[in-house]
Amino acid sequence: MTRLNLFRNPLQRWFNKGARPTVPVKALHERDRRRMVRHFLSLERSDRIxxxxxxxxxxxxxKYVNGIDFNRDMVFGVYNRVFRLAAVGHLAFAPRQPASEGVTEKDRVAEFGVSVLKSARGLGIGSKLFERANIVCRNNDVDTLYMHCLSSNQTMMHIAKKAGMEIHRDYGEADAYLKLGPADPASVLQEAMQEQLATIDYALKANVRRATKLLDRLPGRQPKE
Ligand SMILES: CC(C)(COP(=O)(O)OP(=O)(O)OC[C@H]1O[C@@H](n2cnc3c(N)ncnc32)[C@H](O)[C@@H]1OP(=O)(O)O)[C@@H](O)C(=O)NCCC(=O)NCCS
Known part of the structure; x- marks a missing residue:
């Protein structure tokens, strides 16, 4: 499989001033369920675990994807140039449980799960989805973000540590949580800007895809993916 090329459109080239490509993180909705299923089924067995x-x-x-409640939770994704979901992050909100007593005073907590296709790893996508989850929690009056993973998961442990998460390891599993500050104008603006950018990127990719399909129908053309 070819590596995800995030520099395929001029908008992204223009925005990319640093070493890493800009990652357009888009909120996903009901209509994206089919693509989400495809994403998870594309994960290798070990990654699914x-x-x-x-x-x-x-x-x-x-069943898990069909059971996601988009009115309660937030799901984010990163599309590649052929409209596949290269990454999906699920931010699930839940009422505060007794285990969270002393950790938070808020009514709700959040738990985050993330996956990035092998072909798109090491580009900062997992970290960007995690960062988006942080902002969304803050903007929704949630100050505690949990993550549950296997403690052998070196990459996720690295991301968690880098974010300053409090990590508890137990029998090969790790529970981590991060305390977040309250929303402020910058966090609200950041979420809105990220979504705007991702929406433009999505529209550009959709148009390119449509145009490519039309071109592929021309006589004598070899269809590409
Ligand atoms: C964990 C996962 C989401 C990371 O996605 P990603 O897009 O590759 O992550 P990023 O590129 O943002 O960051 C990877 C970081 O981990 C580091 N890293 C990579 N492999 C590592 C390893 N074996 N040990 C320690 N750190 C490692 C990278 O150097 C990078 O660090 P940096 O940002 O400081 O340079 C992805 O590997 C994945 O989908 N794994 C399978 C599912 C999973 O484990 N989900 C998490 C449980 S919910």
């Missing part, structure tokens, strides 16, 4: 904590069959993965 890392993502869900244990192996989930195709049917269980489909």
């Amino acid at each position: 890392l993502r869900f904590g244990s192996f989930m069959s195709d049917e269980q993965v489909t």
